Amino acid sequence: MSCVSAAWSQEQDFVRSFQRSFFTMRRMDCLPLAELEERLKNRKDSTLLQHILQQTVLHPLCHKYPPSVKYRRLFLAELIKKHEMTRTEPLDDLYDALGEVLRSEELEICHKNYFLLSGENIKLGENVAIISEGTTGLVTWEAALFFAEWAMENSEVFNCRSILELGSGTGLAGIIVCMTCAPKQYTFSDCHPSVLQQLRKNILNNGLLLNLDTWNPKDCEAELKNKNLSEENQRPKITVVGLEWSEVTQEQVAELQSDIIIATDVIYDPEVVLCLISALEKFLISNEKKERCSVVYLASTIRNPETYHRFKMELDGVGIGHQVITGPTSKVFPYNRATKIELLKIYNET
Template identity: 85%
Template sequence: MSASPEGVEAAGPGAGDLVLSFQRSFFTMGRMDSLPLPELEERLKNSDDSTLIQHILQQTVLHPLCNKYPPSVKYRRLFLAELIKKHEMTGAEPLDDLYDALGEVLRSEELKMCHKNYFLLSGENIRLGENVAIISEGTTGLVTWEAAQFFAEWAMENSEVFNCRSILELGSGIGLVGITICKTCTPKQYIFSDCHPNVLQQLRTNILSNGLLLDSDTWNAKDCEVEVKNKYVSEENQGPEITVIGLDWSEVTQEQVELQPDIIIATDVIYDPEVVLCLVSVLEKFLISNERKEQGSVVYLASTVRNPETYHQFKMELDKVGIGHQVIPGPTRKIFPYNRCTEIELLKIVFAHHL
């Protein structure tokens, strides 16, 4: 999927890389301003050949993957409009395939769910179904947020952190971080958690669609409860033990606290002062429970800093209960096409005396 499209280099040196950049952004529904449109425009100025536009079209909207797992109708419409605009600027003959593709999209009905495909440097593909609305059914957990992409990149760069470790993820959403770690790192156990039944249902679907098999006999999305013993394992039992649980931060059970994970992960969960108090309480319970372990637990928390006051409050609440935190460097390799200007901070959190 990530190989240079056949014949694309006829459009000029480096054209293959440009096509792949468009492809990666398109299949993750990257923002229009994340597309390499200026570079495309510059190349088209120096040539009236439609070959490059044709290659981009073939590797995005007309690609078989788009037919099977399409981005939203709105996104495809905007994407094609940008390509048409750039092509018309050249004064070249109209490209029928472009207008045919746009007509097809305009005749399509916008569905509730769309798909994102993340292409990793290893050549693997992570596929996620998510809701087209940012807030749907009373939750924001049915979409992928930038801090999740940020942390997934960091995890792939620091895979040794997760080697043979048990991991609990708080607020897993639709699963980008956990699926990435399970596919590219070597954890012993990974526990996905969320509190919303519809999120858990989509999370389960996404785990399955990424080649992680499961025995769902005791999985109950309706009442948002999953037994810890219900394990999801990869093919031939080669991967980590993967569990999905319903975990409400305001009603954490003693059984859940006794999971005692080595590592706790959370991304983009600091957005409301009331949620902050619940989150700090949950972290305190898990860290206290794991204090008797030789190394205790470590928390990695990535946050998009949308409201500095709320984010500062979170750090202050950690200090009040003796939980230490330090900012650690983020990822250095660009894999996902999210907005790099967004302020995202990664914290390592432990009891203060462990820092």
């Protein structure tokens, strides 16, 4: 590769880092702004800023699924600040974009877009407030990103399996599993009506079908060996259900019993821990027919070590086994890697 080609490739990667951070609404102090300032010192034109602008605020994806107005305003203000430190001509597109954002109304729902390595993007509508209508389920949390990276590295775990997700929230983890891991059936669940409504929209916005059995029920093992599966045959049957952990009935257990149960960032309050343990106990232990035994994969951001330790102790108390498993090695999504996140495999010991 020539020096010119190498330099161009590095610049493309640099712009891409801005794009991925912008579309996931990362904090301003997480953006490579210091590196941008250094790069601009050695430039005699505004092509780099123009390139960043085209791949973020002016990108077609931003027009259709935009980050919040507040975020776009802060982002453009930082670009303008860096541009004004240079001696290049004013970049009208920057100021025009800021003017358009300042005239925009902040809506209750904004969007985040997570890019896969394939170039595809996961589109998620989220509430601009961390807590809205008494729930945190209308935003995406880091453990979901952590779990999604692990799932893509271990897709064989989910191939041709039926999956139940507890506390699906905006649906990031489940949507990625459905799009990249070829499960047979996937059931999203949550307890809050507004979360369930937005969750359905997010599933449909990512080209997935709801309540349609499009899985080809032939021999799964034979299908998995066939590398030329049609997209239609790989599409799982997807359902969305309301599920209150403290009120799980035996009828629901029978109806929702799955090969795999997953949950992400659901351990944050002692009262919630007890409800979750009650639900897991019913799904893992109270299945009288023992037709199949579920295994649970649960990813948690450890914000309160005491609450997290209590969760493990409660599992031990009802005879549910658990072990920590190695997390993902690839870095697909932008999030704080210093955050302590743990992935548990949970199972019935009896």
